[in-house]
Amino acid sequence: MSCSSGGCSASSDAGFDPNNPEAMAIKEKINAHPCYSEGAHQHYARIHVAVAPACNIQCNYCNRKYDCSNESRPGVTSAKLSAEDAVKKVLYVGGEIQQLSVVGIAGPGDALANPEKTFDTFRMLQEKAPDLKLCLSTNGLKIADYIDEIEKYNIDHVTVTINTVDATGEIGSQIYPWVHWNHKKVWGAEGAKILLEKQLEGIKLLTQRGILVKANSVLIPGVNDKDLPNVAKKLKEMNVFLHNIMPLLSSPEFGTKFGLDGVPSATDQETMAAQEACGMDMKLMSHCRQCRADAVGLIGEDRGDEFTPDAFVDMSFEDLEKKYDIQAREQKHKAIENWRSHLEAANERIKIEQASKEQLSSDGKTKLVAITTAGEGMINVHFGSAQEFLIYEVGDKAIKFVMHRKIESSYSGAELGEDYNPIDEIKTTLKDVDVLLTAKIGECPMNDLNEIGLICDDSYANEPIEKSVFDAVQKHFYESEKEVG
Known part of the structure; x- marks a missing residue:
């Protein structure tokens, strides 16, 4: 196959x-x-x-x-x-x-x-x-x-x-x-x-x-x-x-x-x-x-x-198989699929895989959006708790998922010095990103990120990722351009 x-x-x-x-x-x-x-x-x-x-x-x-x-x-x-x-x-x-x-x-x-x-x-x-x-x-x-x-x-x-x-x-x-x-x-x-x-x-x-x-x-x-x-x-x-x-x-x-x-x-x-x-x-x-x-x-x-x-090592296989409970797991997976179907409807099928800039945007120009999530397809993590960001490329027609970016220090078990400031590392991680969508962000980190031209928006908290990413770019860029025009 x-x-x-x-x-x-x-x-x-x-x-x-x-x-x-x-x-x-x-x-x-x-x-x-x-x-x-x-x-x-x-x-x-x-x-x-x-x-x-x-x-x-x-x-x-x-x-x-x-x-x-x-x-x-x-x-x-x-x-x-x-x-x-x-x-x-x-x-x-x-x-x-x-x-x-x-x-x-x-x-x-x-x-x-x-x-x-x-x-x-x-x-x-x-x-x-x-x-x-x-x-x-x-x-x-x-x-x-x-x-x-x-x-x-x-x-x-x-x-x-x-x-x-x-x-x-x-x-x-x-x-x-x-x-x-x-x-x-x-x-x-x-x-x-x-x-x-x-x-x-x-x-x-x-x-x-x-x-x-x-x-x-x-x-x-x-x-x-x-x-x-x-x-x-x-x-x-x-x-x-x-x-x-x-x-x-x-x-x-x-x-x-x-x-x-x-x-x-x-x-x-x-x-x-x-x-x-x-x-x-x-x-x-x-x-x-x-x-x-x-x-x-x-x-x-x-x-x-x-x-x-x-x-688990001292448990018997009989007890472990009871704990595993295949029937309960089957019901959980059915619930996940039901949630995914509702989520797909909410996201309005606006994502294209392997898309070119021309497929995403009528003018060939796109923006990068970072989001914070704990899964389930939602923007549901506060900025202060984020260890990584999902990155999307967005135009006025569609979006595509590009990559995740993990804060580099989270790869390492090394001790961080007293002078370590995570916001400096995040600025580097998101230096080419245009918009950050997160469940909540404080005024101080928002101001720090605004210094590198990054728009921070927590108005999409607990909303579906893909539709929010698309809507945010339309709001912050394309709609504002129309108003100026």
Whole structure:
């Protein structure tokens, strides 16, 4: 099952042709998947279980750290779990968070470098939590070796990190010092070429078997930024469903090779430019949060510290399955879908995926709007509580979701100094944004943000996001221009 251009949209019902059975089957697969559907990510929760500590490649942007409860980025986890304890955790969390719809294995190493633990976990989950979607993330080196197991356990969403398609291995050698292949480390360009060959082979096998593939690419300015459009073209050729371009996170305290060498993180503006360059060819995932290997909850929140092992490891599977309560979860999911249908009606279908400026605006000019939300499709977080902002591009005809922007200090567990002022960081995060919509904002921070030309508006508190974003831009810009005219 593939997703060719025009066949489906990653986050909008409008992109699915109801007369195309293949497209509608894909719609059903992603409907409640918060990573594969932007429309689902404010309503459904995910859990990552950290059962896969080993890795078979070395990445210069990665440091698989433990006991970093305040640090939010890939590869970080507070504890490793056995397969049995991972399943117990899923059942416990699924009972507490009934909107849980997806369980994934995303590290802290590579899921397929730990095949026994990975597939033991999925085997038990199939039996004890059959309503959950199963996912794994991998660098792609070993997909071909385990394609039969992936299919056997109904793992129908696989994320592959592919950062370059440079056949010479030169770009890859700057990202991967070595690849472990045939029981030895293969260094430099030769290792990178092996990795690319196996990634492309694995992606082909996955799509041939009807497994949805999301490709992650880490934007590393000065290394692979010019090659990412080539990656997007190749992914489209191979019927990959979704492309997620993630900014390099490279602060020195992360302890990565890039961070220690002073390679800077990718900026929001660089990420947007890369998305625009790649979005002409591939459907993009714009709502990624670069989650921890033990993330729990809605995308954009992490409730992992609420579910420590002492809460569930001593419980029996019988008691945990009662707590999980599949019937109650089914009713919760029905209620979510009912709310989503009402929300869609309220938003008046004004969002276009992968839209050009000309499709958004009659004059080709657009504005950027930031909003604060705790999910459920509403503007429902006070400015003072916000750790991230969702960014929309808006014209006089329609809107599109662009990206989320997280306050950079929230990625790190490092101590903040006495002189730290969050408003300075927020000014940088929102420096190119025109309007901020939030549930409530005080006079002092509003004045601070007005200094950078940012309009702050809390009159849309607890209103639907998409309609509010569109209406706010009409109010603050297009209607005022008409009055002047």
